[in-house]
Amino acid sequence: MTVAAAINETSPEKVLAPVLSAFWDEPNSWTLETYRRHGGYEGLRKALAMAPDDVIALVKDSGLRGRGGAGFPTGMKWQFIPQGDGKPHYLVVNADESEPGTCKDIPLLFANPHSLLEGIVIACHAIRSNQAFIYLRGEVVPVLRRLHHAVAEAYEAGYLGRNVQGSGFDLELTVHAGAGAYICGEETALLDSLEGRRGQPRLRPPFPAVAGLYACPTVVNNVESIASVPAILTRGKDWFRSMGSEKSPGFTLYSLSGHVANPGQYEGPLGITLRQLLDISGGMRPGHRLKFWTPGGSSTPLLTDEHLDVPLDYEGVGAAGSMLGTKALQCFDETTCVVRAVARWTEFYAHESCGKCTPCREGTYWMVQLLRDIEAGKGRSEDLDKLLDIADNVNGKSFCALGDGAASPIFSSLKYFREEYERHITGQGCPFDPALSTAWAHQPHLEVNA
Known part of the structure; x- marks a missing residue:
């Protein structure tokens, strides 16, 4: 559904658009059996039947933008990988979620890890990579265990390893637990850490697409960015563009926290407003009013109650003087200094x-x-x-x-x-x-x- 259709509609069915979170509340939602029951790995089947460049073009035409903060077009980032260079290509998934207020990737990995794994195989097929890494924040041990279990299921089912689904495409996946440094959320510091060095940002250029992991062409994508790809392959770019706005299409996870009645994850189209999210989540805690809030975690300029109707997409929040970032909506009431x-x-x-x-x-x-x-x-x-x-x-x-x-x-x-x-x-x-x-x-x- 489009953002325009959601205006003045406050019921969850009309405002929200659950895709990644559609079956989080089901028993054993993290298992391969549950994921396949909901159409899992159908997008991979379609992708493997396409040429790699066609997959990149489809993701690029869908308008999917990076969900890790900056909002850079995902398909364009894949397109930057040089082809025919004779070097290994790598995909690195940034799961080092540590921005204050941000809590979307960890719940996603805990409840639906196979959406990420399917997206990884599709992305690696597109950029012609035979090795992928997931760099996970090391403190979240339950998620690490669940992710290892999902990877083992994917290997056993033939979605990872040699000759993926009989396609002739080989892919090895490594899950790496970080050591708790916020700076490793920065992509080049993450690459240094993954190589065994102290996590510190690199001077750019060269950019990771040219000289990333082990000085080879590398794509670094956020968890939600990659996990959103299978649905695009399954349902098509027009379906994806039917949500959100022209320049910020699609669905996304909003992390609502702070002095609100019902904090949690709310998945909806880009461009909905904080007022709509508060309406469907019960508003601020009883007896209090909104004073200020962050649209994308503590590193984004804070906004006030004057900005309740700002569209929560990249252009709308940018025009208001802030950044959408990771969509970490921290709400503070008037008792906060x-x-x-x-x-x-x-x-x-x-x-x-x-x-x-x-x-x-x-x-x-x-x-x-x-x-x-x-x-x-x-x-x-x-x-x-x-x-x-x-x-x-x-x-x-x-x-x-x-x-x-x-x-x-x-x-x-x-x-x-x-x-x-x-x-x-x-x-x-x-x-x-x-x-x-x-x-x-x-x-x-x-x-x-x-």
Whole structure:
């Protein structure tokens, strides 16, 4: 269904579009038997009957965009792999989901891992790769076990290994557990880690499509991006384009969390709004209202209740001054201190900085010091401009996007909530915490019906 058809419709049947999550609630949803009962591996059968270039063209024409953050067209990324170069080609699936607020790939792998495995075989056939890797966040041991079980099932059924389904195509798949570094979510740092080195971003060019894993042409795709491919092969590009918008077609997983009545995964067409998602999920927790939210995790500029009707697609969120990112919709109500939230996020980025480049290594450290002073009521009025200046020296100047992510909540929070920062300075503490400041008594509008 199109986004236009969903306007003013708030029932889940009319707004949501479950594809990847269609049978998550079934017993043994992660097994090969359940997956095949729902049409699993039919897309692979069609793909193996097509020429590799035709598969790439189909995915490109569908308009599928990367679901890992930047939204780069998936088919175009596959097309960048040089052919006839005599080198091995690799597919690496980025399952190192660690963006604060993002929780879509891990549930997908836990409930429906075969959708990813089928997508991997299709993608490898398309880019002429005989070796694929899944780089999984190492802390999620239950998912690691379930993924290993699914891979074993796929090998036994002939979907992996030598002569896949009698096609003459060979494919080996390796599941690799990372060691818990946020920076390894960045594709080149992930490749370094996969090769056994310390995870740090690489200088580009060369890009992974030319010199990636083991200096060979490599495609790095997000879990959801690859898992979305089988449905396109099965149902066609026109079906996929019937959802979402012209430039952001298809379905996607929205992770709704925070001060909401019913947090969870909501799969719908790109372009629905946060207001629609809140309507069908029960809204904010009783007695409270939305204050600010992130459209794509903590590394995307935060938005306010003024943006409830912004279409949640790449163009709509971009026009509002933020990024769709991983569709991690963290919602915060009016009891939340913006300064405290931004300070905690910045502490995370300072801790997870790999230290390779000076702007990020030094900038995140000093932003944390300033934010801690401001939060504790020890800040000075000139600290706000100093904070912006440091964030500007980090944003766009660091080796990878971690620096940009650290600067984003600072820029956006000062844009929408500068007065709250100033109250921390002039009121000598946080106006949301009576233990830290007497300013609470002078803010009666902050009291809520808990």
